[in-house]
Amino acid sequence: MKKKMLALVMTAAMVFSMAACGEKKDSGKEATSGTVETGEQAESNGMKVGIAMPTQSSERWINDGNNMKKLLESKGYEVTLQYAEDDPQAQVSQIENMITQQVDALVIAAVDGDSLASVCGQAKANDIPIISYDRLIMNTDAISYYATFDNKGVGVKIGEYIKEKKDLDAAKAAGESYTIEFFMGSPDDNNAKFLYNGIMEVLQPYLDDGTLVCKTGRTSFDDTCILRWSQETAQQWCENYLSAQYADEKLDIACSAFDGFSYGIKAALTSAGYTAEDWPLVTGQDAELMAVKNIVAGTQTMSIYKDTRLLAEKAGTMVDAVLQDKEPEINDTEQYDNGKLVVPTYMCEPQPVDKDNYKELLIDGEYYTEEQINEK
Template identity: 70%
Template sequence: MKKIGMLLLVLALVMTGVWANGSKESAASGKMTVGVCMPTQSSERWINDAANMKKQLEALGYTVDVQFAEDDVQAQVSQIENLVAKQVNCLVVAAVDSSALVNALAQAKEAGIPVIAYDRLLMDTDAVSYYATFDNKGVGTKIAQYIEETKKLKTAKAEGRSYTFELFMGSPDDNNALFLYNGVMEVLQPYLDNGVLVCKSGRTSFKETCILRWSQETAQQWAENYLSAFYANEKLDIACTAFDGFAYGLRSALEGAGYTLGQDWPLVTGQDAELMATKNIITGYQTMSIYKDTRLLAQKCTSMVEAVLKGAKPEINDTTQYNNNKLVVPSYLCQPVAVDKSNYKAIIVDGGYYTEDQLKI
C-alpha cells in the first residue's frame, strides 16, 4: 500500500507540473530563472534595457540573472555557457557579436533552454526562438526623412541648393546596423546621385561608414580627420550618425575645429534619445535623435519569455524580414519616434521617460 501511495504521489506531482527540473513550475513560485545577457554598461541605453527587463520579469515572479559583457565577445560567450550550466529556464541575449555565440547557443538548445534575441538578431543559429526589437530599417528611414524634411531636399535641386554630408553608421557585427543603413540610403541615395548631398570624403557605402562596436572614440577620430582633410575651406552641413554616442564624438570634433553653436553648427542626428543626447538637443549641439522606449521593448520581450515558458505563442508582427541565415526568426517590432527640440517634451517628458529635473542643463 505504501508503494501504491508513493506512486500516486509521483503521478500527482507530474500531472501538476511540479516534478522534474522545474521547467513547468509556476513563475509565481520564484523558482524559474531568466538569464539576461546585455552587451555593455558603457551605454546608458543598455543599462536602461537591463533594468526594465529585470523589473518587469521580477514583477511576474521570475528570478533574473543579468550579465553585462562590456563589449567583450569572449566574456559574453562565457556568460552564456555559465547560465546554461546553471540550467536557467530561458535566455534573453543582446549580442556583442552574434557570430561568436553560435556554439554557446547550441549548448542552450541542447539543454532545452529557449533563447530570445533582444534588439540584436542572433545570426547563423537555429537556437533562437523569437526576436524582440525596434523596426531597425524604420530607424534609418526616420533619420533620413528628418534630414530630407528639415533641409527641404525635395526642392533643393530646383532651387540651386546643396549640402555637404557625412555618414557615421553602426557596427558591422550588429545586424541592425545594416538595416538602419539601408533605411537611410533608401531615402537619401537619390540626393547623393543628383548632387543635392555632397559627401566630400567619398565614403558612402556601409563598409566604408560602419564603426566597430559603436565606438564613440572612433566616430570622433573620423570626424576630426574629415574636418581637417575635407572641410578646411567649406563647412560640414549634415552629420548623419546612427547613434547618440557618435553625436557626442561629433560635438567634440566640431568644437575642436572651431564650429560655433548657432552660426555654423551642422545638423547632427542620433539614435536612442539618451539623457545626455536629449540635453544636447535642448541646447542645440544635437539636432535630433530616435526615441526608442526601452520600457515597451522590455515589456514585449517579457511577454515573449512568459509565453515561451507557459508553452504559448507570443505576440508577433513580423515573420519575413529577419532571416539569420538559418531561419526567419518570428519577431515583434516596436516603432521608433524621431524627437527634436519641438517635440521632446510631449514625447519624452510627458511620456514619463525623463523628468524636467533630469533634463535641466
C-alpha cells in the same frame, strides 16, 4: 519543452512552507562584477531566466536590462542579469555559465551577432529557449523569437528628417547642395545594416544627383561602419574629415546612427571652431539623456526615441509566454533572416525626437523628467 516537475513541486512546497511560517525572503543579491541585480522580486515560481546584455557603457542597455529584470521578477522568475562590456568571448562565457546554472530561458542582446551560434546550440541542446533582444543572433536555428525596433524604419526616419529639415527637393530644384558625412553602426550588428539601408533608401537619390555632397566619398556601409559603436572612433573620423576636407567649406550634415557618435562629433566640431551660427544638422539614435540635453542646447539636432520600457516589456512577455507553453505576440515573420531561419519577431515603432517634440514624447511620456533634462 521539458519540465523538471519534481524540482518545481519541491520548490513550490518550500515556498509555501516559508510563507506559512511568515518568513520573508530577501529578493536582492549582492552584485558581482558584470552583474546588476535590481528590483523587487515576487514569490518565486521556481523558474530562472538569464539576461545577457552587451555593455554598461551605454545608458540604454542599463535601462533595457533593469526594465526587463524588474518585469520578470514581478512575475516570479529568478533573474540573472549580466553585461559583457563589449567583449564577445566574455558574453559567450556568461551564457555558458547561465546554461550550467540550468536557467529555463535566455534573453540575449549580442555583443557580436555572429559569435554566438555555438553557445546558442548548447542552449538548444539543453532545451533552453532563446529570445534574441534588439540585436539579431546570426547563423543558428536555436532562436525562438526576436524582440526589436523597426531597424530599417529607424534609418528611414533619420533620412526623412534630413530630407524635410534641409528641404532637399527645394535645394535640388534650385541647383543648391549640402555637404554630408556618414557615421554608421557596427559591422557585427545586423541592425546597423538595416539602419544604413533605411537611410540610403531616402538619401541615395540626392547623393546621385548632387544635392548631397559627401566630400570624403565615404558613403558605402563598409566605409562608414564603426566597430562596436565607438564614440572615440566617430570623434577621430570627424576630426580627420574637418581638417582634411572641410577647411574651406563647412560641413552641413553629420548623419550619425547613434547618440554616442554624436557626442564625439560634437567634440570634433567644437575643437574645429564651429558655433551656433554654422553648426551642422546632427542626427542620432536612442534618445539618451545626454543626447536630449544636447538637443535642447542645440548641439544635436535630433535623435530616434526607442522606448526601451516597451521593448523590455515585449521581451519579458515573450519569455513568460514561452515558459507557459503559449504563443507570444509577433508582428513580423518575413524580415529577419539570420542565415538559418526567419526568426518570428515583434517590432516596436521608433519615433524621431527633436527640440519641437521632446517635451511631449519624453516628459509627458514619463521617460525623463524635466528636472533630469535641465540638470547641468
